[in-house]
Amino acid sequence: GIQVEQSPPDLILQEGANSTLRCNFSDSVNNLQWFHQNPWGQLINLFYIPSGTKQNGRLSATTVATERYSLLYISSSQTTDSGVYFCAVGVLGSSNTGKLIFGQGTTLQVKP
Amino acid sequence: KAGVTQTPRYLIKTRGQQVTLSCSPISGHRSVSWYQQTPGQGLQFLFEYFSETQRNKGNFPGRFSGRQFSNSRSEMNVSTLELGDSALYLCASSQGTLNTGELFFGEGSRLTVL
Numbered sequence: 001g002i003q004v005e006q007s008p009p010d011l012i013l014q015e016g017a018n019s020t021l022r023c024n025f026s027d028s029v030n031n032l033q034w035f036h037q038n039p040w041g042q043l044i045n046l047f048y049i050p051s052g053t054k055q056n057g058r059l060s061a062t063t064v065a066t067e068r069y070s071l072l073y074i075s076s077s078q079t080t081d082s083g084v085y086f087c088a089v090g091v092l093g094s095s096n097t098g099k100l101i102f103g104q105g106t107t108l109q110v111k112p
Numbered sequence: 113k114a115g116v117t118q119t120p121r122y123l124i125k126t127r128g129q130q131v132t133l134s135c136s137p138i139s140g141h142r143s144v145s146w147y148q149q150t151p152g153q154g155l156q157f158l159f160e161y162f163s164e165t166q167r168n169k170g171n172f173p174g175r176f177s178g179r180q181f182s183n184s185r186s187e188m189n190v191s192t193l194e195l196g197d198s199a200l201y202l203c204a205s206s207q208g209t210l211n212t213g214e215l216f217f218g219e220g221s222r223l224t225v226l
Contacts, residue, residue: 033215041149041200041220048214086155088215099168100145100204100215102155 002027002091006103013077013110021072021106023087031090031100032063034072036083043086046072077110084108114139116205116218124224130191133221137184137205143167143213144186146178149200149220158201161186162209190223198225 003026013019023032034046047054047061049070054061058077063070074081084105091099117136125131137144145160157170161180178188184205190197200220206213 031213035217041202041222043202043204043217045214045216088155099157099160099170100147101157102147104154 002029002089002101004087004089004101004103006085006087006106008106009104011106011108013108015077015079015110015112017077017110018073018075019077019108021074021085021087021108023070023072023089023103025068025070025087025089027068027091029065029068029089029091031088032065032070033088034061034070035086035088036081037086037105038083046085074108077108079110079112082108082110116203116216118201118203118218118221120221121219122222122224124226125193126226127193127195129193130189131193131223132187132189133201133203133223135186135188135203135205135218137186137203138216141205141207141216142184143206143209144180144184145204145206145215146186146188147202147204148172149202150196150198155202158188160209167209193225195225198223 005024035043049063051065058075060073087103143162146158159169160167164180175191180186202220204215204217
Protein backbone atom coordinates (compact mmCIF):
# COMPACT_ATOMS: atom_id res chain seq x y z
CA GLY A 1 0.00 0.00 0.00
CA ILE A 2 0.93 3.64 -0.22
CA GLN A 3 3.53 4.95 2.23
CA VAL A 4 3.35 8.44 3.69
CA GLU A 5 6.44 9.80 5.37
CA GLN A 6 6.70 13.08 7.20
CA SER A 7 9.87 14.86 8.18
CA PRO A 8 11.25 15.92 10.50
CA PRO A 9 9.53 13.87 13.23
CA ASP A 10 10.26 16.56 15.82
CA LEU A 11 11.06 20.24 15.51
CA ILE A 12 11.87 22.84 18.15
CA LEU A 13 11.83 26.51 17.18
CA GLN A 14 12.18 29.86 18.82
CA GLU A 15 9.19 32.15 18.43
CA GLY A 16 9.51 34.13 15.22
CA ALA A 17 11.45 31.51 13.30
CA ASN A 18 10.34 29.96 10.02
CA SER A 19 10.01 26.24 9.31
CA THR A 20 9.27 23.78 6.53
CA LEU A 21 7.54 20.45 7.09
CA ARG A 22 7.67 17.80 4.40
CA CYS A 23 5.34 14.98 3.37
CA ASN A 24 6.49 12.33 0.88
CA PHE A 25 4.15 9.76 -0.57
CA SER A 26 4.95 6.68 -2.56
CA ASP A 27 2.14 6.61 -5.12
CA SER A 28 -0.30 8.81 -7.00
CA VAL A 29 -2.93 10.43 -4.82
CA ASN A 30 -6.10 12.33 -5.55
CA ASN A 31 -6.44 14.04 -2.20
CA LEU A 32 -3.95 15.60 0.19
CA GLN A 33 -4.66 17.53 3.33
CA TRP A 34 -2.61 19.08 6.11
CA PHE A 35 -3.97 19.11 9.66
CA HIS A 36 -2.88 20.55 12.97
CA GLN A 37 -3.85 18.51 16.02
CA ASN A 38 -4.62 20.74 18.96
CA PRO A 39 -3.84 19.81 22.59
CA TRP A 40 -7.38 18.43 23.00
CA GLY A 41 -6.94 16.02 20.10
CA GLN A 42 -9.04 17.67 17.42
CA LEU A 43 -7.65 17.72 13.91
CA ILE A 44 -7.93 21.21 12.49
CA ASN A 45 -7.92 21.64 8.72
CA LEU A 46 -5.05 23.68 7.41
CA PHE A 47 -5.06 22.99 3.69
CA TYR A 48 -6.81 20.80 1.17
CA ILE A 49 -4.11 20.72 -1.48
CA PRO A 50 -3.89 17.78 -3.90
CA SER A 51 -1.77 20.01 -6.15
CA GLY A 52 -0.51 23.56 -6.43
CA THR A 53 0.15 26.22 -3.81
CA LYS A 54 -2.11 27.83 -1.24
CA GLN A 55 -1.55 30.44 1.44
CA ASN A 56 -3.46 31.27 4.58
CA GLY A 57 -1.89 33.98 6.69
CA ARG A 58 1.46 32.83 8.03
CA LEU A 59 0.95 29.34 6.63
CA SER A 60 1.36 28.17 3.10
CA ALA A 61 1.52 24.79 1.39
CA THR A 62 2.77 23.42 -1.89
CA THR A 63 2.08 20.00 -3.39
CA VAL A 64 4.06 18.70 -6.37
CA ALA A 65 1.99 15.68 -7.24
CA THR A 66 4.26 14.54 -10.08
CA GLU A 67 7.19 14.34 -7.64
CA ARG A 68 5.05 12.96 -4.82
CA TYR A 69 5.68 15.44 -2.07
CA SER A 70 4.03 18.29 -0.24
CA LEU A 71 5.52 21.06 1.88
CA LEU A 72 3.97 23.07 4.68
CA TYR A 73 5.61 26.40 5.47
CA ILE A 74 5.16 28.17 8.77
CA SER A 75 6.52 31.69 8.94
CA SER A 76 7.05 33.85 12.02
CA SER A 77 6.08 30.96 14.26
CA GLN A 78 4.10 31.57 17.45
CA THR A 79 3.74 29.45 20.56
CA THR A 80 0.18 28.66 19.50
CA ASP A 81 1.60 26.87 16.45
CA SER A 82 2.87 24.12 18.75
CA GLY A 83 1.33 20.71 18.30
CA VAL A 84 1.39 17.86 15.85
CA TYR A 85 1.07 18.42 12.10
CA PHE A 86 -0.29 15.62 9.98
CA CYS A 87 -0.31 15.07 6.28
CA ALA A 88 -3.02 12.75 4.95
CA VAL A 89 -3.42 11.42 1.43
CA GLY A 90 -6.43 9.92 -0.26
CA VAL A 91 -5.98 6.98 -2.55
CA LEU A 92 -8.42 5.40 -4.91
CA GLY A 93 -8.69 1.67 -4.46
CA SER A 94 -10.53 -1.05 -6.32
CA SER A 95 -14.24 -0.65 -7.03
CA ASN A 96 -13.79 3.12 -6.81
CA THR A 97 -13.53 2.98 -3.04
CA GLY A 98 -10.90 4.92 -1.19
CA LYS A 99 -9.16 5.46 2.08
CA LEU A 100 -7.22 8.18 3.76
CA ILE A 101 -3.68 7.40 4.88
CA PHE A 102 -1.98 9.54 7.49
CA GLY A 103 1.69 10.18 7.99
CA GLN A 104 3.19 9.77 11.44
CA GLY A 105 3.18 13.50 12.03
CA THR A 106 5.68 16.23 12.88
CA THR A 107 5.65 17.41 16.49
CA LEU A 108 6.41 21.11 16.61
CA GLN A 109 7.35 22.98 19.76
CA VAL A 110 7.66 26.75 19.58
CA LYS A 111 9.47 28.29 22.53
CA PRO A 112 8.80 31.86 23.67
CA LYS B 113 -22.86 25.92 10.31
CA ALA B 114 -22.31 23.36 13.04
CA GLY B 115 -19.21 21.23 12.83
CA VAL B 116 -18.80 17.51 13.27
CA THR B 117 -20.14 16.40 16.64
CA GLN B 118 -18.94 13.31 18.45
CA THR B 119 -20.41 11.82 21.60
CA PRO B 120 -19.47 10.89 24.19
CA ARG B 121 -16.23 12.84 24.51
CA TYR B 122 -14.78 10.63 27.21
CA LEU B 123 -15.66 7.19 28.46
CA ILE B 124 -14.21 4.44 30.58
CA LYS B 125 -15.06 0.78 30.05
CA THR B 126 -13.76 -2.53 31.33
CA ARG B 127 -12.44 -5.42 29.29
CA GLY B 128 -15.16 -7.51 27.69
CA GLN B 129 -17.71 -4.71 27.56
CA GLN B 130 -18.90 -3.09 24.37
CA VAL B 131 -19.09 0.56 23.41
CA THR B 132 -21.01 2.64 20.90
CA LEU B 133 -19.73 5.99 19.67
CA SER B 134 -21.80 8.50 17.73
CA CYS B 135 -20.90 11.01 15.04
CA SER B 136 -23.10 13.70 13.53
CA PRO B 137 -21.57 15.10 10.32
CA ILE B 138 -21.74 18.62 9.01
CA SER B 139 -25.14 19.31 7.48
CA GLY B 140 -25.16 18.24 3.84
CA HIS B 141 -22.16 15.93 4.16
CA ARG B 142 -22.86 12.38 3.10
CA SER B 143 -19.54 10.71 3.91
CA VAL B 144 -18.52 9.77 7.43
CA SER B 145 -15.22 8.07 8.13
CA TRP B 146 -13.75 6.81 11.39
CA TYR B 147 -10.14 6.69 12.62
CA GLN B 148 -8.36 5.28 15.63
CA GLN B 149 -5.41 7.15 17.10
CA THR B 150 -2.98 5.52 19.51
CA PRO B 151 0.53 6.55 20.52
CA GLY B 152 2.00 3.40 19.04
CA GLN B 153 0.11 3.10 15.76
CA GLY B 154 -0.72 6.69 14.95
CA LEU B 155 -3.87 7.51 13.02
CA GLN B 156 -5.43 4.50 11.36
CA PHE B 157 -8.44 4.34 9.07
CA LEU B 158 -11.29 2.23 10.40
CA PHE B 159 -14.07 2.57 7.83
CA GLU B 160 -16.05 4.96 5.66
CA TYR B 161 -19.78 5.23 5.15
CA PHE B 162 -21.42 7.04 2.26
CA SER B 163 -25.18 7.16 1.81
CA GLU B 164 -25.66 4.43 4.42
CA THR B 165 -23.23 2.03 2.68
CA GLN B 166 -19.84 0.98 3.96
CA ARG B 167 -17.46 1.84 1.16
CA ASN B 168 -14.19 0.70 2.63
CA LYS B 169 -12.78 -0.83 5.77
CA GLY B 170 -9.34 -0.74 7.32
CA ASN B 171 -7.41 -3.61 8.83
CA PHE B 172 -9.31 -4.03 12.05
CA PRO B 173 -10.93 -7.15 13.51
CA GLY B 174 -14.63 -7.81 13.17
CA ARG B 175 -15.18 -6.52 16.72
CA PHE B 176 -15.15 -3.07 15.14
CA SER B 177 -18.30 -2.28 13.23
CA GLY B 178 -20.30 0.70 12.19
CA ARG B 179 -23.37 1.95 10.44
CA GLN B 180 -24.81 5.09 8.95
CA PHE B 181 -28.38 6.28 9.19
CA SER B 182 -30.50 8.00 6.57
CA ASN B 183 -29.71 11.40 8.11
CA SER B 184 -25.97 10.64 7.63
CA ARG B 185 -25.32 10.28 11.35
CA SER B 186 -23.01 7.38 12.04
CA GLU B 187 -22.25 5.08 14.92
CA MET B 188 -19.34 2.78 15.49
CA ASN B 189 -19.39 -0.14 17.87
CA VAL B 190 -16.57 -2.06 19.48
CA SER B 191 -17.51 -5.33 21.11
CA THR B 192 -15.58 -7.43 23.61
CA LEU B 193 -13.27 -4.57 24.47
CA GLU B 194 -9.56 -5.20 24.94
CA LEU B 195 -6.99 -3.06 26.71
CA GLY B 196 -5.47 -2.23 23.33
CA ASP B 197 -8.69 -0.60 22.20
CA SER B 198 -7.92 2.36 24.45
CA ALA B 199 -7.55 5.20 21.99
CA LEU B 200 -8.87 8.45 20.63
CA TYR B 201 -11.58 7.69 18.07
CA LEU B 202 -12.01 10.42 15.49
CA CYS B 203 -14.82 10.89 13.05
CA ALA B 204 -14.66 13.00 9.89
CA SER B 205 -17.24 14.10 7.37
CA SER B 206 -17.00 15.29 3.79
CA GLN B 207 -19.40 16.24 1.05
CA GLY B 208 -18.05 13.73 -1.42
CA THR B 209 -16.26 10.51 -0.76
CA LEU B 210 -13.34 10.74 1.63
CA ASN B 211 -10.60 10.20 -0.90
CA THR B 212 -11.74 13.08 -3.13
CA GLY B 213 -13.15 15.70 -0.81
CA GLU B 214 -11.98 17.89 2.03
CA LEU B 215 -12.42 16.25 5.42
CA PHE B 216 -13.56 17.92 8.61
CA PHE B 217 -12.96 16.22 11.94
CA GLY B 218 -14.84 16.16 15.20
CA GLU B 219 -13.21 16.55 18.61
CA GLY B 220 -13.00 12.82 19.14
CA SER B 221 -14.13 10.28 21.70
CA ARG B 222 -11.43 9.23 24.13
CA LEU B 223 -11.95 5.63 25.23
CA THR B 224 -10.12 4.09 28.15
CA VAL B 225 -10.41 0.35 28.68
CA LEU B 226 -9.49 -0.92 32.16
